[in-house]
Amino acid sequence: MNPSRIVITGIIASGKSTLCDILRQKGFLVIDADQVNKKLIKEGGKNYLAIKSDEVFAPAFDGEKLDKKKLAQLIFADKEKMDRLNELSHKNIIEEIDSIIDKSSRDKVFIEIPLFFQMKETFPCDKIILVTAKRDVQIQRLIKRDGISLTYAKKKIESQDELERMKENSDIIIDNSDGVDKLKEEIEKILDRGDF
Numbered sequence: 001m002n003p004s005r006i007v008i009t010g011i012i013a014s015g016k017s018t019l020c021d022i023l024r025q026k027g028f029l030v031i032d033a034d035q036v037n038k039k040l041i042k043e044g045g046k047n048y049l050a051i052k053s054d055e056v057f058a059p060a061f062d063g064e065k066l067d068k069k070k071l072a073q074l075i076f077a078d079k080e081k082m083d084r085l086n087e088l089s090h091k092n093i094i095e096e097i098d099s100i101i102d103k104s105s106r107d108k109v110f111i112e113i114p115l116f117f118q119m120k121e122t123f124p125c126d127k128i129i130l131v132t133a134k135r136d137v138q139i140q141r142l143i144k145r146d147g148i149s150l151t152y153a154k155k156k157i158e159s160q161d162e163l164e165r166m167k168e169n170s171d172i173i174i175d176n177s178d179g180v181d182k183l184k185e186e187i188e189k190i191l192d193r194g195d196f
């Protein structure tokens with residue numbers, strides 16, 4: 001079985017995971033690249049080992065323990081470190097996602113890849129759904145969900161600010177600036193249209 005691959009991507013805190021939860025409730029298989037990475041950065045995992053062996057990331061370790069908050073602060077403050085982490089981790093994330101898809105018996109699989117357009121590696125797919133939200137809505141959701149400051153929220157947003165390019169290269173764009181009910185309606189319309 002070679003299922004059709006539908007990528008869900010978008011700006012940070014736009015509502016990708018919320019959309020994916022709706023799809024899961026409808027019975028679809030949804031793979032989340034962030035969750036895949038969480039497994040790979042657990043002690044002994046492929047990405048944990050790659051990060052541990054690079055001295056640039058030593059400040060993020062407390063003995064053997066990887067402190068994800070410290071790692072996030074390191075990469076969001078330094079683009080070079082972010083690129084290095086991406087180089088170490090993305091190929092492993094893709095490999096793991098491919099292996100989950102290979103084992104599935106579904107005719108379509110949704111894959112949430114927040115950094116789809118930023119990854120150097122190519123991830124073959126059939127359709128790309130882009131989730132967006134108005135900037136002020138995005139900032140407020142990020143601050144509320146993660147309990148972070150306005151400055152840090154803006155820094156996180158700036159690090160992946162290429163919205164126009166993302167729009168040009170996507171097949172379907174969902175604006176999730178309104179409530180969750182509106183988001184549900186939007187995805188139902190898209191599913192009914194049978195675009196994939």
Ligand SMILES: CC(C)(COP(=O)(O)OP(=O)(O)OC[C@H]1O[C@@H](n2cnc3c(N)ncnc32)[C@H](O)[C@@H]1O)[C@@H](O)C(=O)NCCC(=O)NCCS
Nearest residue numbers: 012033034037068071072082085086089113114115159160
């Ligand atoms: C920095 C880490 C430790 C933070 O972990 P944490 O559990 O707090 O956050 P989580 O993984 O859920 O990521 C939340 C969001 O942060 C943003 N983000 C994460 N990593 C990056 C990155 N390297 N560059 C830009 N944005 C990123 C994305 O929007 C992502 O959806 C973790 O995200 C990580 O190891 N990142 C590198 C791997 C990666 O690129 N993951 C994204 C897969 S597409």
Ligand SMILES: Nc1ncnc2c1ncn2[C@@H]1O[C@H](COP(=O)(O)OP(=O)(O)OP(=O)(O)O)[C@@H](O)[C@H]1O
Nearest residue numbers: 011012013014015016017018141145178179180183
């Ligand atoms: N339509 C909506 N109305 C109100 N709140 C929403 C809506 N969509 C998402 N949210 C809330 O906004 C926050 C961000 O949404 P979510 O976590 O789904 O975004 P994300 O794009 O997956 O984030 P990340 O890029 O960090 O992975 C969450 O707290 C979520 O509950």
